[in-house]
Every structure is written in C-alpha cells, then in structure tokens.
Amino acid sequence: MPGMTDGTPGDxxxxxxxxxxxxxxxxxxLSRLGFDxxxxxxxxxxxxxxxxxxxxxxxxxxxxxxxxxxxxxxxxRIPPSRMVAIVDELEDRKLVERRRNPDDRRAYALYLTPTGxxxxxxxxxxxxxxxxxxxxxxxQGDREQLLGLLRRLAAExxxxxxxxxGLVAPY
Amino acid sequence: MPGMTDGTPGDxxxxxxxxxxxxxxxxxxLSRLGFDxxxxxxxxxxxxxxxxxxxxxxxxxxxxxxxxxxxxxxxxRIPPSRMVAIVDELEDRKLVERRRNPDDRRAYALYLTPTGxxxxxxxxxxxxxxxxxxxxxxxQGDREQLLGLLRRLAAExxxxxxxxxGLVAPY
DNA sequence: TATTGTTATACTCTATAACTATA
DNA sequence: TATAGTTATAGAGTATAACAATA
Numbered sequence: 001m002p003g004m005t006d007g008t009p010g011d012x013x014x015x016x017x018x019x020x021x022x023x024x025x026x027x028x029x030l031s032r033l034g035f036d037x038x039x040x041x042x043x044x045x046x047x048x049x050x051x052x053x054x055x056x057x058x059x060x061x062x063x064x065x066x067x068x069x070x071x072x073x074x075x076x077r078i079p080p081s082r083m084v085a086i087v088d089e090l091e092d093r094k095l096v097e098r099r100r101n102p103d104d105r106r107a108y109a110l111y112l113t114p115t116g117x118x119x120x121x122x123x124x125x126x127x128x129x130x131x132x133x134x135x136x137x138x139x140q141g142d143r144e145q146l147l148g149l150l151r152r153l154a155a156e157x158x159x160x161x162x163x164x165x166g167l168v169a170p171y
Numbered sequence: 172m173p174g175m176t177d178g179t180p181g182d183x184x185x186x187x188x189x190x191x192x193x194x195x196x197x198x199x200x201l202s203r204l205g206f207d208x209x210x211x212x213x214x215x216x217x218x219x220x221x222x223x224x225x226x227x228x229x230x231x232x233x234x235x236x237x238x239x240x241x242x243x244x245x246x247x248r249i250p251p252s253r254m255v256a257i258v259d260e261l262e263d264r265k266l267v268e269r270r271r272n273p274d275d276r277r278a279y280a281l282y283l284t285p286t287g288x289x290x291x292x293x294x295x296x297x298x299x300x301x302x303x304x305x306x307x308x309x310x311q312g313d314r315e316q317l318l319g320l321l322r323r324l325a326a327e328x329x330x331x332x333x334x335x336x337g338l339v340a341p342y
Numbered sequence: 343t344a345t346t347g348t349t350a351t352a353c354t355c356t357a358t359a360a361c362t363a364t365a
Numbered sequence: 366t367a368t369a370g371t372t373a374t375a376g377a378g379t380a381t382a383a384c385a386a387t388a
Contacts, residue, residue: 025298026306026314027208029321034205036328037198070369079357084371106364106369127196135197137327138320143197146320149313150200156308157207241346250380255348277346277387345388354379365368 037134044130048122049093053078055127057086058120061096061110068107069098095119208305215301219293220264224249226298228257229291232267232281239278240269266290 038052045055053076060072073083087110090096095116098108112120135143209223216226224247231243244254258281261267266287269279283291306314 024318025302026318026321027212027298027302029318029325030201030205030208031212032205033321033324033328034201034203034208037201037205041198041202068369080370081357081359081372082355104365104369106362108370127198131196131198135324137323142320142323145316147195147197147200149309149317149320150197150204152308152313153204153306154200157204239346251347252349252380252382253378275346275388279347343388346386347384348386349382349384351381351383352379353381354377356375356377358374358376359372360374361372362370363368364370365366 040134041127041130044126045123047126048119050119050123054086054090055120055123057083057090058095058112058116058123061112062117062120065111066109068101069110070107072110090116211305212298212301215297216294218297219290221290221294225257225261226291226294228254228261229266229283229287229294232283233288233291236282237280239272240281241278243281261287 042052045051050058056076057072057078060076061067064072069083069087070080073080078086087096087098091098094113097111097113097116099111101107101109135146138146213223216222221229227247228243228249231247232238235243240254240258241251244251249257258267258269262269265284268282268284268287270282272278272280306317309317
C-alpha cells in the first residue's frame with residue numbers, strides 16, 4: 001500500500017479544528033475515511049492472500065472469462081506492463097490460468113481455476129463482512145441514506161471500475 | 172501523488188455491478204471518492220504551489236508558532252527525517268522561518284513569514300472553493316446530512332490530524 | 343546517556359519505452 | 366505495419382538507521 005505508514009494504531013487525539021476546518025469539510029472527511037477504508041480493506045483481503053488489485057482482477061476475469069490480458073486490464077486502467085506481473089502471481093498461485101488462443105497466438109485467454117473461484121468467493125464474503133463492520137455505527141436507514149449521497153457525488157466524477165487506483169494495493 | 176495515473180479525464184463507463192458489488196458498497200464508494208477528492212485537492216493547491224502535506228504543515232505551524240520541527244511533525248505523523256525536507260522547501264520559498272531557540276540550541280523554533288501567512292490564506296480560500304464545487308451536486312440540507320454521517324463513521328476510526336497520510340502529497 | 347535535526351541508504355512501486363512473436 | 370505480451374530501466378517517494386551537535 002502506498003503512503004501507508006503501517007498497522008500501528010497510534011494515539012487518539014481529537015483533531016483541533018483549525019479555521020475553515022477539516023472537521024467540517026466533506027472533501028477532508030472523504031479523503032480521510034477513504035484512505036482508512038482502503039487500508040482496512042487491504043488488511044481484510046490479506047486473510048486470503050490477496051490485495052485489492054488482485055481482487056479486482058479476479059472479479060473482472062470472473063465476469064469475462066476467456067478475454068485477453070490487455071482487454072481485461074483496460075477497464076481497470078492497469079497498464080499492460082503491470083498486468084503481466086499481476087497475472088504471473090495469480091497464475092503461480094494457481095488461481096488463474098493462461099490458455100493460448102488458437103485464433104490469435106499472440107494473445108492469451110484468461111480463466112479462473114476452481115481454486116481461483118473458491119478464493120474469489122472467500123474474498124467476496126470477507127468484503128461483505130468488512131462492509132458490515134465498517135458501517136456498524138450506522139443504522140440501516142442511515143446506511144442507505146449515506147449510500148445514496150455518495151452515489152450522487154460519485155456520479156459527477158470520472159471513476160474507473162473494479163478497484164480504485166490509489167488503493168489498488170500499493171502502498 | 173502516489174498511485175495517481177495523471178490528469179487525463181478518461182472515458183465514462185458506468186461501473187457494471189458485479190455480484191455483491193461496488194456500486195452498493197460504502198467502503199468501495201468511500202475509497203473511490205476519497206481518492207478522487209484527494210486528487211482534486213492536490214490539483215487545487217497546486218495553484219499556490221503547495222501540496223497537501225505542505226498545506227498541513229503550514230496549518231499546524233500557524234496554530235503552534237514557535238514549536239520545534241519534531242513537535243510539529245508528530246501530530247501530523249510525519250517522521251522527523253521527512254520533516255526536514257518539507258521545512259527545507261518551505262524555508263527556501265520564504266514561507267517559513269527557522270529560528271534558533273536560545274534555550275535549547277539543538278532545536279529550531281518555526282514561524283510563518285508574512286508571505287507564508289498570505290499563501291496559507293490563499294490556500295484556505297482555494298480549499299473552501301473546492302469544497303463548494305465538490306459538493307455542488309448536493310443541496311445544503313443533503314450536504315449537512317452527509318457531513319453528519321461521515322463524522323459518525325470517522326468517530327469510530329483512528330485518524331491523524333492535519334492531512335491524511337496517503338494524501339499527504341505523494342504519490 | 344538522551345534528544346534534535348540531518349544525511350545516507352536501501353526498498354517499494356510505478357510508468358515508459360524497447361523488444362519478441364505473432365498477425 | 367500493427368498488436369499482445371514481456372522485459373529493462375529509471376524515476377518518485379518512502380522509512381530506517383547511522384551521525385553530529387547539544388543537552
């Protein structure tokens with residue numbers, strides 16, 4: 001994970017609201033919570049040996065079995081050269097299979113192995129559990145309201161699919 | 172900025188909701204919007220030649236003039252060795268002044284210069300404008316509701332002050 | 343002996359561009 | 366000539382640990 005310091009909890013200072021201030025800013029809170037949500041998600045996926053980017057790739061393969069590496073990389077906005085290493089690792093771990101495409105021997109066709117499907121299922125379950133825990137401070141109605149508000153903001157943005165860029169595992 | 176691809180807008184695919192799915196997940200939307208908010212904030216601050224981390228440092232200095240480098244770095248969770256380069260740059264640009272502390276000649280005492288105060292003011296104004304634009308899709312009532320929901324989630328987390336870690340400019 | 347600030351170093355992640363094999 | 370996949374390389378950003386001056 002990119003600018004991730006490490007797992008240390010740290011102290012519990014209450015943010016001193018400097019003028020104009022963070023505590024009252026949607027942009028600020030979103031940045032903070034987004035970063036934190038990413039970090040937690042990263043930690044949760046580690047339980048099945050995946051990072052968010054690999055999770056994104058597995059998901060996209062599951063929805064588009066047989067497609068080529070680059071065709072799958074595109075919607076995730078992962079550059080071709082990066083995709084190589086990602087698929088290498090998933091293949092080494094027997095989660096994904098590269099089959100030669102007889103019609104175009106330059107391209108591969110990617111498939112999930114049975115193990116890959118199992119791991120993806122586990123990861124999705126973990127993601128759902130995490131969602132529940134993260135939103136635990138909110139009651140069901142509040143959660144849906146939040147979801148609606150976030151969707152309205154997201155609709156204005158230009159967002160890639162799968163997993164978000166920063167998140168996508170680095171730091 | 173870390174995993175930041177670059178400023179290219181890109182296409183406008185609607186995320187295909189894969190099972191269990193992103194479009195309906197608070198964690199996912201927060202990660203995405205948080206990353207996006209960070210990127211925008213980064214771009215906005217560039218107009219006054221600052222990045223989010225420098226902005227955070229200027230803010231903390233403004234609130235604690237005369238404190239030492241490390242004392243100021245701590246609440247921002249910036250390691251001492253990183254703080255050096257940050258203050259170096261702010262000092263080169265005459266936004267911050269390092270004065271020797273006669274009582275303890277190991278430590279510096281940091282102060283904003285008049286230019287530093289001006290730039291900080293400009294940056295705060297830009298941040299407020301950005302806040303308004305970012306939340307433009309929401310009416311006032313909705314915006315406050317969102318703020319309340321985000322605060323409730325944030326209250327459960329362990330958050331450093333100033334600027335968020337990922338954001339803090341890098342990558 | 344401990345602490346402030348600094349420097350040196352090594353590591354991780356990344357994109358770019360050059361290369362190969364097919365088409 | 367163009368495209369899928371690969372490899373090599375160089376850059377940005379980081380934390381760690383060793384260091385000097387002062388306490």
